[in-house]
Amino acid sequence: MPELLSIRNLKIEATSYPPGEPPKRITIVDDVSLDLQKGKVLGLIGESGAGKSTIGLSALAYGRGGADITGGQVLLTGTDILTLGKGGIRKLRGARVCYVAQSAAAAFNPAHRLGDQVIEASVKHGLMSKEEARKRALYLFGVLGLPSPETFGDRFPHQVSGGQLQRAMTAMALCPNPELIVFDEPTTALDVTTQIDVLAAIKHAIEETHTAALYITHDLAVVAQISDDIMVLRHGKMVEYGSVQQIIEAPREDYTRALVNVRQAMRQEAPDQSQALLKIDNVSAQYSNGFKVLHDVSLHLCKGQTLAIVGESGSGKSTLARVITGLLPPSQGQITFEGKPLTSALKNRSRDELRRIQLIYQMADTAMNPRQTVRDIIGRPLTFYDGLRGATKTARVKELLEQIEMSNGFIDRYPAELSGGQKQRVAIARALAARPELILCDEPTSALDPLVAEGILKLLMKLQAEQQLSYVFITHDIAIVRAIADCVAVMHRGRLVRFGPKSQALSPPFDDYTDLLLKSVPEMQLGWLERVLTTRRMASAGN
Amino acid sequence: MPDLKFRARFPLLTLIVERLLLSLMLLLAVSVLIFGGVEALPGDFASTYLGQSATPQAIANISAELGLDKPVVSRYFSWLGGALQGDFGTSWASRNSVSEQVGRRLGNSLFLAGFAAVIAVPLAIGLGMLSVHFRNRMPDKIINVISLAAISLPEFFIGYLLILYFAVNFGIATFPATVYESMGLLERLKAIALPTATLVLVVLAHMMRMTRAAILSVMSSAYMETAELKGLSAGRAIIKHAAPNALAPIINVVALNLAYLVVGVVVVEVVFVYPGMGQYMVDAVTVRDMPVVQACGLIFAAVYILLNMLADILAIVANPRLRHPR
Numbered sequence: 001m002p003e004l005l006s007i008r009n010l011k012i013e014a015t016s017y018p019p020g021e022p023p024k025r026i027t028i029v030d031d032v033s034l035d036l037q038k039g040k041v042l043g044l045i046g047e048s049g050a051g052k053s054t055i056g057l058s059a060l061a062y063g064r065g066g067a068d069i070t071g072g073q074v075l076l077t078g079t080d081i082l083t084l085g086k087g088g089i090r091k092l093r094g095a096r097v098c099y100v101a102q103s104a105a106a107a108f109n110p111a112h113r114l115g116d117q118v119i120e121a122s123v124k125h126g127l128m129s130k131e132e133a134r135k136r137a138l139y140l141f142g143v144l145g146l147p148s149p150e151t152f153g154d155r156f157p158h159q160v161s162g163g164q165l166q167r168a169m170t171a172m173a174l175c176p177n178p179e180l181i182v183f184d185e186p187t188t189a190l191d192v193t194t195q196i197d198v199l200a201a202i203k204h205a206i207e208e209t210h211t212a213a214l215y216i217t218h219d220l221a222v223v224a225q226i227s228d229d230i231m232v233l234r235h236g237k238m239v240e241y242g243s244v245q246q247i248i249e250a251p252r253e254d255y256t257r258a259l260v261n262v263r264q265a266m267r268q269e270a271p272d273q274s275q276a277l278l279k280i281d282n283v284s285a286q287y288s289n290g291f292k293v294l295h296d297v298s299l300h301l302c303k304g305q306t307l308a309i310v311g312e313s314g315s316g317k318s319t320l321a322r323v324i325t326g327l328l329p330p331s332q333g334q335i336t337f338e339g340k341p342l343t344s345a346l347k348n349r350s351r352d353e354l355r356r357i358q359l360i361y362q363m364a365d366t367a368m369n370p371r372q373t374v375r376d377i378i379g380r381p382l383t384f385y386d387g388l389r390g391a392t393k394t395a396r397v398k399e400l401l402e403q404i405e406m407s408n409g410f411i412d413r414y415p416a417e418l419s420g421g422q423k424q425r426v427a428i429a430r431a432l433a434a435r436p437e438l439i440l441c442d443e444p445t446s447a448l449d450p451l452v453a454e455g456i457l458k459l460l461m462k463l464q465a466e467q468q469l470s471y472v473f474i475t476h477d478i479a480i481v482r483a484i485a486d487c488v489a490v491m492h493r494g495r496l497v498r499f500g501p502k503s504q505a506l507s508p509p510f511d512d513y514t515d516l517l518l519k520s521v522p523e524m525q526l527g528w529l530e531r532v533l534t535t536r537r538m539a540s541a542g543n
Numbered sequence: 544m545p546d547l548k549f550r551a552r553f554p555l556l557t558l559i560v561e562r563l564l565l566s567l568m569l570l571l572a573v574s575v576l577i578f579g580g581v582e583a584l585p586g587d588f589a590s591t592y593l594g595q596s597a598t599p600q601a602i603a604n605i606s607a608e609l610g611l612d613k614p615v616v617s618r619y620f621s622w623l624g625g626a627l628q629g630d631f632g633t634s635w636a637s638r639n640s641v642s643e644q645v646g647r648r649l650g651n652s653l654f655l656a657g658f659a660a661v662i663a664v665p666l667a668i669g670l671g672m673l674s675v676h677f678r679n680r681m682p683d684k685i686i687n688v689i690s691l692a693a694i695s696l697p698e699f700f701i702g703y704l705l706i707l708y709f710a711v712n713f714g715i716a717t718f719p720a721t722v723y724e725s726m727g728l729l730e731r732l733k734a735i736a737l738p739t740a741t742l743v744l745v746v747l748a749h750m751m752r753m754t755r756a757a758i759l760s761v762m763s764s765a766y767m768e769t770a771e772l773k774g775l776s777a778g779r780a781i782i783k784h785a786a787p788n789a790l791a792p793i794i795n796v797v798a799l800n801l802a803y804l805v806v807g808v809v810v811v812e813v814v815f816v817y818p819g820m821g822q823y824m825v826d827a828v829t830v831r832d833m834p835v836v837q838a839c840g841l842i843f844a845a846v847y848i849l850l851n852m853l854a855d856i857l858a859i860v861a862n863p864r865l866r867h868p869r
Binding site for chain 2: 060062064089090091092093094095098099101103106107108109110111112120121124125156158159
């Protein structure tokens with residue numbers, strides 16, 4: 001009996017078109033082999049560019065964006081699907097092998113009802129009649145825990161939430177009873193509290209239907225909950241391949257060890273001082289249409305410390321940063337900076353007030369002018385605030401580059417020539433150039449791979465120790481909070497639900513929301529998901 | 544607030560009603576502009592009409608006869624009131640009813656524009672699809688270059704070029720494009736071949752390029768990849784998944800170009816001496832025949848606003864987010 005899926009010495013190439021250079025061939029996946037048995041789950045893990053999605057899509061004989069499978073075999077129950085013709089491949093996709101994309105919001109057609117899209121493949125491949133398919137979809141909606149399964153299929157994609165869409169996409173993949181499903185980062189775009197539900201639903205559905213799965217993610221803690229085996233990939237090559245237990249508990253390779261141990265504590269919590277650098281008192285804010293986004297928020301931050309603001313999307317954490325910067329003046333309350341009231345609107349602030357508070361954004365890409373070199377990007381605040389020009393300015397730019405651990409060779413590069421981590425470093429240097437006292441960091445690491453993100457966090461901690469910087473660090477990642485914060489503020493639906501020193505804020509007794517948030521963060525342990533679900537069930541049974 | 548509730552419950556209807564009201568207001572504003580603009584034109588009908596025999600007394604007589612001695616505001620309202628009932632007054636030059644004249648000429652103009660649209664719309668969409676099919680290859684590039692050239696040339700220039708080659712050099716087309724009522728359909732079509740070709744060339748490029756862009760953006764979307772990974776046939780993927788999403792922008796650009804067609808017809812009619820609204824209007828401007836100029840201006844504006852409104856409404860209706868609110 002052959003394996004369900006057996007990939008042998010897979011090689012995938014693509015043509016890249018670097019600006020100003022002749023096109024060149026690059027290898028995306030190099031000599032990767034794997035086996036997957038019926039009903040088992042194999043996790044593929046790695047950073048962006050590791051080739052994990054490309055490998056996953058090869059199981060559907062599909063190359064995204066001009067990727068060509070140039071070598072090796074993809075055997076599905078013993079048949080090399082790469083040798084099938086167009087028609088043969090078409091019969092396979094959506095019937096024997098299905099795909100769940102990262103962004104279900106984009107992957108569903110906005111013009112059709114969810115139900116029709118979920119059953120389409122099963123009906124078109126002649127696997128079942130429309131009636132049977134509808135019945136199966138209904139059953140799957142129930143298994144995946146979607147609200148009112150009977151009418152869920154009548155909705156359009158824009159009428160349901162992100163977490164529900166992701167589950168609907170899973171139902172779409174499960175509907176034709178496939179032998180294999182490729183999950184491509186199905187929970188990455190979701191909030192943690194939503195992620196845990198979707199993760200549980202997927203796990204339950206896989207067990208219920210005995211389908212096999214390739215589960216692609218960059219989050220080792222997530223894949224540890226759902227897989228039987230794990231393959232670690234880097235730069236298109238296999239690093240390590242083993243059972244979940246072996247990878248998590250006894251990783252053999254340095255790279256795997258680094259992934260497992262990512263984000264250990266980096267900073268000892270500093271004591272709360274009486275003199276606060278930034279003090280926010282009873283601040284409320286609303287949009288110009290009257291929609292209230294912040295309700296009566298009070299907190300403070302001491303000099304040289306880090307205040308982490310955590311919450312899900314829509315919790316108001318970024319709005320709070322906008323209020324501090326003056327982009328959105330508060331409708332009520334006051335902000336005090338170094339003992340003096342801070343001018344509420346940005347346009348009324350003095351240049352010195354502006355200089356003292358700087359920002360680092362989530363997307364360094366869009367926060368920098370692509371037509372300016374690193375020299376101009378970092379040099380601009382030097383001229384604007386301190387009037388530096390010519391050789392003194394260049395010398396200072398070089399000094400800043402040294403502080404962010406980048407060589408002078410980068411000074412005349414454009415943002416497009418930098419990696420994601422390097423771009424974020426340049427953004428940090430631009431903030432430092434103003435000699436600020438407070439830096440607002442708005443999810444500066446969430447778009448980065450874990451190890452790159454760790455480098456950025458270490459840099460921020462080093463700069464804090466050297467220059468007595470204070471940070472307001474906005475994030476949805478509890479692990480980061482644990483690693484770097486002194487104080488923690490938890491936000492939910494525009495309200496502050498918890499605030500205090502980290503040791504107090506992140507230990508019991510908890511309020512309901514903080515409890516839910518903390519318990520939803522995947523931990524790098526086997527069986528974590530089951531334990532959480534069991535406690536939840538017991539709690540709800542007790543109620 | 545009941546208004547807010549209505550808006551929340553029927554966003555689609557609200558938006559459409561808004562568009563309708565907006566269009567009406569726009570038309571009213573345009574009527575003021577047209578009337579005011581024509582008033583402000585230098586030169587007057589009486590002196591142009593009388594020519595050499597223009598004595599101050601004769602001019603005053605004619606002005607009184609045409610009612611020009613009344614204040615502007617009251618003349619505007621009586622004109623607007625008439626226009627609302629379909630009565631645009633009497634032509635000063637010919638003393639005929641303007642509405643009657645306009646009616647016949649509008650028919651001719653719409654015939655020309657309509658015939659151009661019948662050819663241009665399918666051709667543009669077809670060529671757009673063709674260039675998507677051959678994306679970044681030779682046929683796509685050729686279509687692109689030619690359409691860019693056509694966009695860049697003004698319509699009167701294209702018109703004279705066509706006359707030079709097809710009517711003068713080869714003699715296979717008729718010029719001028721005169722039509723009269725007793726003409727048969729075939730004869731009529733033959734007469735308007737050159738003006739139609741000119742109009743088609745002018746609007747084709749824009750529609751074709753927008754069609755290409757709309758289809759390309761839909762084809763590169765994630766849900767088209769989903770369709771492919773579901774193993775759907777290319778035909779089903781395009782008809783069921785791409786078309787409903789590409790249709791809205793295409794309908795929009797088609798409607799906008801139809802509006803342009805109807806108005807752009809002015810220049811082309813003059814070039815080809817075609818007895819439509821445009822020719823009528825230009826003739827009226829030369830003799831300062833104000834009621835005719837005002838009537839033509841208002842009708843052109845109404846057609847333009849109507850087609851733009853249709854484009855807006857169709858785009859709203861095609862959006863599932865508005866058709867099926869949360």
